[in-house]
Amino acid sequence: MRLTALLSMAARVVIPKDYRFGTNRPWTAAAKRLNPPGKKRRKVFVEPMAAEDWSVLRGDTVEILAGKDKGKQGKVIQVFRHRNWVMLEGLNTHHRYIGKGVDSRGTYIASEAPILLRDVALIDPSDRKPADVQWKFTEEGERVRVSLRTGRIIPKPVVQRRDGIVQEQWKDGPKDTSPEDTLAKTYVPSLKTLEEEVMETLGIQENRRHRRSY
Amino acid sequence: MNINLILGIFILKGWDWVGREKSPLAALSWRSPSSSVAPCRALHTTISRRGLDEFFDLPENWGETTVKSGAPWTAKQLRTKSNEDLHKLWYVLLKEKNLLLTLEQEAKRQRVPMSSPERIRKVERSMIRLETVVNERESALRMLQTGQEKARPGAWRRDKFGHVYWYRFKEYAIPWYMNRRYKRKSFFTPKFVQPHIRLRLEKYLRQRARKTSLERRTQSKLKEKFPHANISAS
Numbered sequence: 001m002r003l004t005a006l007l008s009m010a011a012r013v014v015i016p017k018d019y020r021f022g023t024n025r026p027w028t029a030a031a032k033r034l035n036p037p038g039k040k041r042r043k044v045f046v047e048p049m050a051a052e053d054w055s056v057l058r059g060d061t062v063e064i065l066a067g068k069d070k071g072k073q074g075k076v077i078q079v080f081r082h083r084n085w086v087m088l089e090g091l092n093t094h095h096r097y098i099g100k101g102v103d104s105r106g107t108y109i110a111s112e113a114p115i116l117l118r119d120v121a122l123i124d125p126s127d128r129k130p131a132d133v134q135w136k137f138t139e140e141g142e143r144v145r146v147s148l149r150t151g152r153i154i155p156k157p158v159v160q161r162r163d164g165i166v167q168e169q170w171k172d173g174p175k176d177t178s179p180e181d182t183l184a185k186t187y188v189p190s191l192k193t194l195e196e197e198v199m200e201t202l203g204i205q206e207n208r209r210h211r212r213s214y
Numbered sequence: 215m216n217i218n219l220i221l222g223i224f225i226l227k228g229w230d231w232v233g234r235e236k237s238p239l240a241a242l243s244w245r246s247p248s249s250s251v252a253p254c255r256a257l258h259t260t261i262s263r264r265g266l267d268e269f270f271d272l273p274e275n276w277g278e279t280t281v282k283s284g285a286p287w288t289a290k291q292l293r294t295k296s297n298e299d300l301h302k303l304w305y306v307l308l309k310e311k312n313l314l315l316t317l318e319q320e321a322k323r324q325r326v327p328m329s330s331p332e333r334i335r336k337v338e339r340s341m342i343r344l345e346t347v348v349n350e351r352e353s354a355l356r357m358l359q360t361g362q363e364k365a366r367p368g369a370w371r372r373d374k375f376g377h378v379y380w381y382r383f384k385e386y387a388i389p390w391y392m393n394r395r396y397k398r399k400s401f402f403t404p405k406f407v408q409p410h411i412r413l414r415l416e417k418y419l420r421q422r423a424r425k426t427s428l429e430r431r432t433q434s435k436l437k438e439k440f441p442h443a444n445i446s447a448s
Contacts, residue, residue: 045432045436045439045440047439047440047443048436048440048443048444049443050444069422073221076421083308117371133277163332166292170284173282173283173284174272174283175283175310176283176284177284181290182287182291183294184294184300186294186295186296186298187293187294187295187296187297190353191358191359192297192302193351193352193355194297194301194351194352195300197296197297198297198298198301201298202259211387213385213386213387214385214386214387214388214389214390
């Protein structure tokens with residue numbers, strides 16, 4: 001047990017309290033290069049926002065209100081809630097070399113930088129202009145985003161799952177349990193433990209009695 | 215049952231166990247090599263006896279890079295199943311886990327990436343949830359019948375460093391006064407440890423004070439930078 005604990009300690013990444021979280025996950029090589037142990041950076045103050053007020057979701061089309069690509073519209077690829085960031089596809093980019101070798105400069109690619117939520121606005125689908133959005137309830141009781149200017153409901157974006165499964169086209173494999181079997185209720189509450197019930201079904205008779213233990 | 219709900223659910227696990235015969239003794243008489251010794255029972259209780267083939271996947275999945283698999287069992291679904299079904303499902307999951315671990319080891323040996331390693335996590339999660347459900351049922355029964363919250367008895371004891379902790383009793387064949395190894399354990403704090411306890415307490419109080427002052431400073435800084443935002447959000 002001690003050896004496995006030691007090995008898992010080496011595998012798990014320790015992040016200090018004042019770690020500055022960037023766009024890279026802490027266990028990746030890029031993050032380790034930017035935040036080596038012992039490096040202290042100035043603390044970032046993130047505007048406090050309630051989790052239920054977050055209106056920009058992955059797959060939404062939004063418009064940038066400030067910065068280099070002001071006025072452009074793009075699709076949201078990634079959202080970082082803890083820093084109030086959104087990453088748009090192909091917008092707010094800077095160019096850098098990737099896969100640099102000793103003799104080659106590597107490939108010159110455009111990499112996106114995150115944008116603050118404050119500099120981004122959801123687009124109203126009716127007139128395709130940026131609009132302020134609030135969460136409201138419909139008559140059915142569904143919670144939806146409503147644009148304050150026109151009053152139109154902004155639908156939730158349909159995003160592809162990361163494992164590529166489309167729910168409507170799913171077919172069970174040979175090892176999958178069918179939905180009917182899974183939802184079938186077979187539990188009958190009784191005053192017997194699992195062991196007693198199984199012994200009864202299998203016809204096991206335990207005649208031995210416990211010896212006195214201390 | 216809502217049709218959308220059925221289409222929306224895709225679930226893993228179970229070699230069609232619900233439709234199997236529930237009585238193992240019927241299978242026992244005509245399948246297993248019956249030995250004439252009376253209390254001997256065969257290991258298998260199902261019809262499927264593929265032997266070592268059970269450690270390997272279906273032949274059509276050999277060499278694939280990705281194998282399709284459904285979602286793991288949730289605790290809510292497992293709670294609707296009877297104890298017998300849970301017992302059978304545990305062994306189905308265990309065999310599937312052995313299959314996947316064999317696959318993982320062979321992939322390591324051949325220096326090839328394993329196909330769909332997330333299947334092992336799904337099986338592990340299903341097994342953990344199953345155990346949770348079984349423990350819940352047992353705990354409820356125990357509370358009802360005896361009023362005891364914990365299955366394993368214990369006591370609050372003090373260790374050599376002054377920490378008070380919940381010591382869980384171990385089952386021995388001999389009483390404690392005859393147990394030499396147990397007698398070498400000391401559940402009291404010697405007098406010379408008192409200064410260390412005081413220093414540790416001071417350290418803890420200092421850390422706590424630092425944490426509260428840090429929180430106060432961050433809140434005031436946030437209010438200064440974002441005066442319009444409501445501060446108590448996380």
